[in-house]
Amino acid sequence: MIKTLFLIFVSLSSLLIPTTQWGPIGHQAVAKISQDLISYSTQQAINKLIPDGNMTAVANWADEVRSLPAFKWSEPLHFINTPSWVCNYNRERDCYNEEGQYLMCVDGAIQNYTNRLLSNPQSDDLKFLIHFVGDIAQPLHCGFSEDRGGNTIHVDLLKKSTNLHAVWDSGIIENVINVNFGGNWLNWIQYLEYNFQPLGNITCDFKNGVCGQIWGDESTNLACEYAYVNVDGSKIVNGTHLTETYIQSRIKIINTQILKAALRLTFLLNEIFKN
Ligand SMILES: [Zn+2]
Numbered sequence: 001m002i003k004t005l006f007l008i009f010v011s012l013s014s015l016l017i018p019t020t021q022w023g024p025i026g027h028q029a030v031a032k033i034s035q036d037l038i039s040y041s042t043q044q045a046i047n048k049l050i051p052d053g054n055m056t057a058v059a060n061w062a063d064e065v066r067s068l069p070a071f072k073w074s075e076p077l078h079f080i081n082t083p084s085w086v087c088n089y090n091r092e093r094d095c096y097n098e099e100g101q102y103l104m105c106v107d108g109a110i111q112n113y114t115n116r117l118l119s120n121p122q123s124d125d126l127k128f129l130i131h132f133v134g135d136i137a138q139p140l141h142c143g144f145s146e147d148r149g150g151n152t153i154h155v156d157l158l159k160k161s162t163n164l165h166a167v168w169d170s171g172i173i174e175n176v177i178n179v180n181f182g183g184n185w186l187n188w189i190q191y192l193e194y195n196f197q198p199l200g201n202i203t204c205d206f207k208n209g210v211c212g213q214i215w216g217d218e219s220t221n222l223a224c225e226y227a228y229v230n231v232d233g234s235k236i237v238n239g240t241h242l243t244e245t246y247i248q249s250r251i252k253i254i255n256t257q258i259l260k261a262a263l264r265l266t267f268l269l270n271e272i273f274k275n
Pocket of ligand 1: 062063078131135
């Protein structure tokens with residue numbers, strides 16, 4: 001495993017990402033790590049669907065188009081919302097868009113795009129799947145309806161005004177790269193890969209669409225335990241100041257979730273394209 005991960009790092013080091021794009025780095029990290037792990041035949045299939053078969057280059061496409069009128073329907077596919085402090089995800093209860101359409105959430109989207117890629121693969125299907133496997137691993141993409149996954153909880157991260165959702169999308173990662181890794185995101189990725197821990201069972205019954213249920217439930221649990229709660233155990237509310245201690249403890253969760261997402265994506269793509 002160490003050797004494999006070293007090779008991943010070497011190939012990652014050739015990837016240049018402007019530092020102004022820290023927000024999307026989580027998705028790009030998931031896509032790139034996965035790309036280095038997928039089988040040769042999977043890569044061959046992907047080459048036919050996206051330019052140069054480059055998963056990293058399309059990892060944020062779904063976020064780039066979500067606000068366009070033509071893709072407005074895809075907006076609810078980026079997240080799951082649960083009732084406050086229920087701390088589990090239940091597809092039948094939680095996976096709807098605002099119009100009440102069932103499976104219009106990130107769990108349903110993963111099932112849908114997996115099925116589409118299995119039957120008649122199209123470029124957009126692959127781009128959506130790469131992105132949504134990353135989204136569902138971010139705990140606050142599976143947060144509470146009431147605060148829109150932390151979007152309406154205004155906090156200070158160190159001295160910077162932001163919201164809790166953004167803290168988990170990019171704020172923690174950005175700070176850790178600056179403070180611990182000399183501002184170089186590749187150093188962070190290297191650390192991530194060298195500290196690869198056993199991540200539990202990555203596989204799931206994708207043909208019966210249960211993967212998103214399991215992954216969403218895990219993220220909602222993490223949101224309750226780590227994202228919505230400060231290091232002293234108090235609930236994070238409007239005006240909470242988040243310190244370096246919160247960042248350094250929560251980055252461990254983010255690191256694990258990014259690696260899990262990369263392995264889950266690798267599993268799905270290898271299964272989808274194995275024939
Ligand atoms: Zn997204």
